[in-house]
Amino acid sequence: MERRSFLKMSAAMGCAATVSGCNSSSSDVEVVPPTPPVGSDEKLNWSACLVNCGSNCPIKVFTKDGVITRIETDFETTDEYGVNHQVRACARGRSLKQRTYAPDRLKTPMKRVGKRGEGKFVPISWDEAASTIASELQRITESYGNKSIFTTYGSGAYYGFESRSNFHRLLNLNGGYLKYYGNYSWWQQTAAAKATWASGSTTGSSLLTLKDSDLFIGIGYNPSEMRQSGSGEGYDYLQALQANPELEVIMVDPRYTDSMAGKEDQWLAIRPGTDAAFAEGIAYEMISSGWVDANSKAFLDQFCIGFDKASLEQVVAEFEASGDAVKMGFAANIDPENNYKDYILGEGKFAGEAKTAARAAGICGISEANIKNVASKIMAASAPYIITGAGVNRHANGEQAMRACYMLPLLTGKVGQPGVTNGGLPAQSSLGRAGLPELTNPITEKISFYTWADAVERGETMTGRKDGVTGTADLDTPLGANIKAIFSINGNALINQHSDCNYSAKVLEDDTKAELVVVCDCWMTSTAKFADIILPDTSWLETNDLVNDSYASGNMGYLTAMSTSIEPLWECKSMFEICSMIADKMGLGEAFTEGKDQAAWLEELYQSTLTNPKNANAEPPLPATFVEAQQQGVFRSFDSTVRISLDSFVNGGEPLGTPSGKIEMYSIDWAQKAVEYELDGSILGHEIDPLPKYQITWDGYEDTATAADYPLQLMGYHTKGRTHSSYHNVPWLREAVEDAVWMNPSDAEARGLIQGEKVLVWNDRGTIELPVRVTPRVAPGVAALGQGAWYQPDPNRMGPSGHPIDIGGCINTLTRYLPTPVCKGNPQHTNRVQIAKA
Numbered sequence: 080m081e082r083r084s085f086l087k088m089s090a091a092m093g094c095a096a097t098v099s100g101c102n103s104s105s106s107d108v109e110v111v112p113p114t115p116p117v118g119s120d121e122k123l124n125w126s127a128c129l130v131n132c133g134s135n136c137p138i139k140v141f142t143k144d145g146v147i148t149r150i151e152t153d154f155e156t157t158d159e160y161g162v163n164h165q166v167r168a169c170a171r172g173r174s175l176k177q178r179t180y181a182p183d184r185l186k187t188p189m190k191r192v193g194k195r196g197e198g199k200f201v202p203i204s205w206d207e208a209a210s211t212i213a214s215e216l217q218r219i220t221e222s223y224g225n226k227s228i229f230t231t232y233g234s235g236a237y238y239g240f241e242s243r244s245n246f247h248r249l250l251n252l253n254g255g256y257l258k259y260y261g262n263y264s265w266w267q268q269t270a271a272a273k274a275t276w277a278s279g280s281t282t283g284s285s286l287l288t289l290k291d292s293d294l295f296i297g298i299g300y301n302p303s304e305m306r307q308s309g310s311g312e313g314y315d316y317l318q319a320l321q322a323n324p325e326l327e328v329i330m331v332d333p334r335y336t337d338s339m340a341g342k343e344d345q346w347l348a349i350r351p352g353t354d355a356a357f358a359e360g361i362a363y364e365m366i367s368s369g370w371v372d373a374n375s376k377a378f379l380d381q382f383c384i385g386f387d388k389a390s391l392e393q394v395v396a397e398f399e400a401s402g403d404a405v406k407m408g409f410a411a412n413i414d415p416e417n418n419y420k421d422y423i424l425g426e427g428k429f430a431g432e433a434k435t436a437a438r439a440a441g442i443c444g445i446s447e448a449n450i451k452n453v454a455s456k457i458m459a460a461s462a463p464y465i466i467t468g469a470g471v472n473r474h475a476n477g478e479q480a481m482r483a484c485y486m487l488p489l490l491t492g493k494v495g496q497p498g499v500t501n502g503g504l505p506a507q508s509s510l511g512r513a514g515l516p517e518l519t520n521p522i523t524e525k526i527s528f529y530t531w532a533d534a535v536e537r538g539e540t541m542t543g544r545k546d547g548v549t550g551t552a553d554l555d556t557p558l559g560a561n562i563k564a565i566f567s568i569n570g571n572a573l574i575n576q577h578s579d580c581n582y583s584a585k586v587l588e589d590d591t592k593a594e595l596v597v598v599c600d601c602w603m604t605s606t607a608k609f610a611d612i613i614l615p616d617t618s619w620l621e622t623n624d625l626v627n628d629s630y631a632s633g634n635m636g637y638l639t640a641m642s643t644s645i646e647p648l649w650e651c652k653s654m655f656e657i658c659s660m661i662a663d664k665m666g667l668g669e670a671f672t673e674g675k676d677q678a679a680w681l682e683e684l685y686q687s688t689l690t691n692p693k694n695a696n697a698e699p700p701l702p703a704t705f706v707e708a709q710q711q712g713v714f715r716s717f718d719s720t721v722r723i724s725l726d727s728f729v730n731g732g733e734p735l736g737t738p739s740g741k742i743e744m745y746s747i748d749w750a751q752k753a754v755e756y757e758l759d760g761s762i763l764g765h766e767i768d769p770l771p772k773y774q775i776t777w778d779g780y781e782d783t784a785t786a787a788d789y790p791l792q793l794m795g796y797h798t799k800g801r802t803h804s805s806y807h808n809v810p811w812l813r814e815a816v817e818d819a820v821w822m823n824p825s826d827a828e829a830r831g832l833i834q835g836e837k838v839l840v841w842n843d844r845g846t847i848e849l850p851v852r853v854t855p856r857v858a859p860g861v862a863a864l865g866q867g868a869w870y871q872p873d874p875n876r877m878g879p880s881g882h883p884i885d886i887g888g889c890i891n892t893l894t895r896y897l898p899t900p901v902c903k904g905n906p907q908h909t910n911r912v913q914i915a916k917a
């Protein structure tokens with residue numbers, strides 16, 4: 080069946096069976112779901128699912144005698160899309176009863192008794208926990224200074240007030256701490272977007288504009304699995320397809336994802352990390368055919384720099400004549416010979432190296448005919464929407480891969496028009512809520528989120544030039560302190576979510592390096608096992624708070640006034656209580672609380688929410704007090720504004736914040752970084768280039784050095800069964816979404832592997848054991864694994880890598896810890912492995 084007729088049929092049927100619920104797009108039949116019976120002795124409270132999936136779905140919690148009886152999703156309002164419709168939770172949110180009562184809940188504060196990482200703890204009192212942390216903080220501050228105190232990345236709880244901000248406030252009252260910049264999600268994407276058009280992540284056109292498009296190309300774009308909320312980006316995408324059945328959809332991904340599942344016209348199975356080559360092959364067709372000269376050259380001349388030599392010569396001349404020292408400095412590093420057109424066509428200094436579709440095919444695995452076909456479709460489209468998802472950015476040199484893909488919309492010359500996007504992640508809408516003020520941090524230096532292990536080992540000598548440290552006097556002034564105290568707050572990135580678990584474990588095991596590791600979590604995670612002191616936090620269902628829709632709820636904004644449905648379990652305490660206690664021990668109690676308890680803070684923060692202009696159209700209108708808001712539960716506001724990327728620049732004449740003020744196909748900033756940054760030249764492809772270029776990288780498809788031992792490319796992806804490592808310990812979800820390494824039948828057959836049998840997956844960094852899923856849904860030569868399973872090395876079994884076998888099947892046992900060249904991000908999707916029967 081054609082996608083078009085399939086969509087029409089499913090629209091008529093009203094509801095297809097999806098996990099996150101499905102809304103009918105036809106407004107003539109309003110289907111009201113039956114209201115589950117509420118026993119007269121049952122109590123209902125509103126809570127929310129606060130993991131880092133981009134939506135904070137509201138959750139209805141039913142209790143009886145203080146015990147959770149069941150969890151329901153939101154179905155309070157209409158099902159009709161776009162009129163403050165329901166925000167339905169996915170399978171994860173609906174499993175919160177299991178998660179809350181999981182046997183591995185942290186029940187009391189604990190201190191380590193064995194070797195760090197061994198996982199041996201004894202319970203201690205809250206008083207002892209708070210006193211120990213207070214005195215250790217004071218000792219470490221005096222001995223090593225505030226720069227030696229660090230809070231790691233942690234995205235497990237998108238609270239409003241009860242958040243990690245409490246710890247930041249505490250540490251700021253103690254004189255400050257070392258902060259990180261960036262994130263594991265899309266830091267290379269952000270770097271690429273900033274270099275190209277000077278704005279960050281979600282600055283693409285909103286998906287609502289797909290009504291005006293005739294071609295959709297999604298490169299590593301999988302909203303149906305990574306934005307699962309019943310009102311999130313995944314749902315917006317489905318609705319957009321239903322609203323425009325004529326839209327032709329081409330998906331470029333090494334995996335056949337749920338975002339396809341019959342809704343695409345074509346799946347192009349690409350090799351991981353080769354998108355830049357694919358984009359170059361398309362660009363070659365567009366330029367060499369004369370299409371760009373005839374159709375978009377005027378756009379490129381007016382709005383971009385770097386397409387051709389002349390555009391760069393003009394910038395150099397302008398900058399040199401400006402008298403501005405910064406611009407003159409930039410001009411000195413610009414090489415007009417290194418321009419996009421010559422690079423693609425194989426002219427000028429690139430003579431003989433044309434980036435043809437045939438060349439691209441040999442690298443990316445998509446046939447020459449298919450590459451040429453995509454190019455033809457782009458040229459023929461009146462409004463192509465070409466988006467590149469963040470899966471492409473989580474690679475070695477992912478910065479370049481993203482930028483290479485961003486060239487395609489520019490080459491069409493149509494950016495700024497309805498139905499078209501610049502390639503960035505789609506614009507999102509949000510309602511506003513206030514958080515606890517963190518106060519001022521006098522420490523100016525920051526490290527990349529990803530380089531914390533380096534900062535433990537050699538922070539004293541890390542610099543801007545070599546390691547991307549910011550906030551120092553200049554590129555060569557060292558950070559000047561090693562990390563000595565680590566606070567991991569609602570994060571699992573000390574071990575599980577960071578690269579190379581075995582290496583991280585080694586860094587942490589030595590307690591003469593980091594002398595204090597504090598973990599605040601709700602469950603005994605792999606990171607918690609490396610704590611000196613464990614602080615058991617209350618879970619969401621035990622918490623009062625005002626939370627918003629998080630950061631990627633698509634066009635829907637909402638606020639949830641959460642109220643505790645059960646008393647804090649065991650001895651768990653909220654982050655506000657925990658930090659108040661530690662502050663007390665440090666003589667900072669009054670400064671921390673300002674004399675207000677949780678209820679007073681929540682009310683005060685709520686009052687500032689009332690005047691936030693983002694909330695002006697919330698339905699129902701926000702009541703006068705927080706307590707009244709808690710009775711209501713959810714407030715929503717659908718944003719039907721169609722945002723077009725770069726509209727203000729292309730149509731409004733506002734200059735961009737790039738050095739040239741224009742869209743930079745040639746990044747002037749990166750030309751400078753290429754000169755200034757010091758990179759390890761012995762690492763394949765570890766280089767910076769101001770032009771977007773496909774680069775052969777370590778562990779990439781063309782890395783012949785590792786290919787012999789490790790012939791398969793292994794890429795991770797974000798699975799429906801978890802949000803990162805969160806929800807891993809829910810048995811229902813482990814049953815619902817299999818944890819297995821995907822392999823193409825041809826690769827499985829070559830290894831004699833049978834569906835479902837246990838395999839070992841290994842490289843030099845480690846070995847994992849898990850079942851294999853033999854499926855044509857993954858490209859030949861590629862293995863794919865949902866990230867986030869819990870690291871669980873078995874000390875009694877050594878793998879071929881010489882490490883204990885990780886029977887938890889955590890992909891980060893195999894990933895390499897190597898910050899990327901430009902922005903020092905995480906290349907966790909770039910790996911090479913071998914696979915054999917266990």
Ligand SMILES: Nc1nc2c(c(=O)[nH]1)N[C@H]1C(S)=C(S)[C@@H](COP(=O)(O)OP(=O)(O)OC[C@H]3O[C@@H](n4cnc5c(=O)[nH]c(N)nc54)[C@H](O)[C@@H]3O)O[C@H]1N2
Pocket residue numbers: 130131232233234235236263264265473568569570571572575576577599600601602604616617618619795796797802803804805866867890891894907908
């Ligand atoms: N190989 C590979 N690695 C990856 C990725 C990948 O694609 N591949 N993705 C990366 C990305 S994009 C990200 S954002 C990171 C995410 O990395 P993390 O931010 O570490 O995310 P989670 O694994 O969800 O860990 C969150 C932690 O918060 C805890 N938590 C949950 N609720 C609460 C609460 O109420 N209170 C407290 N105190 N703790 C709570 C959870 O138990 C969990 O331990 O992982 C990155 N790692």
Ligand SMILES: Nc1nc2c(c(=O)[nH]1)N[C@H]1C(S)=C(S)[C@@H](COP(=O)(O)OP(=O)(O)OC[C@H]3O[C@@H](n4cnc5c(=O)[nH]c(N)nc54)[C@H](O)[C@@H]3O)O[C@H]1N2
Pocket residue numbers: 131132133263264265298299300301304305306307331332333334336349350351352353354468469470471473474794795796797798799800801802803867908
């Ligand atoms: N269910 C679920 N949802 C989540 C999360 C989760 O853990 N679980 N995490 C949330 C967070 S914090 C984030 S940052 C986002 C992450 O969202 P994304 O970064 O978009 O997620 P990924 O699954 O890493 O990658 C998206 C797609 O890119 C593909 N891909 C990987 N490498 C390549 C490549 O080299 N080329 C091409 N063309 N495609 C490639 C993958 O197969 C996948 O289908 O998801 C969020 N949503």
Ligand code: SF4
Pocket residue numbers: 128129130132133134135136167168169170171172173306307308309802
């Ligand atoms: S995991 Fe995301 S989509 Fe699922 S319930 Fe939680 S917030 Fe909603």
Ligand SMILES: [Mo]
Pocket residue numbers: 131263264265
């Ligand atoms: Mo992320």
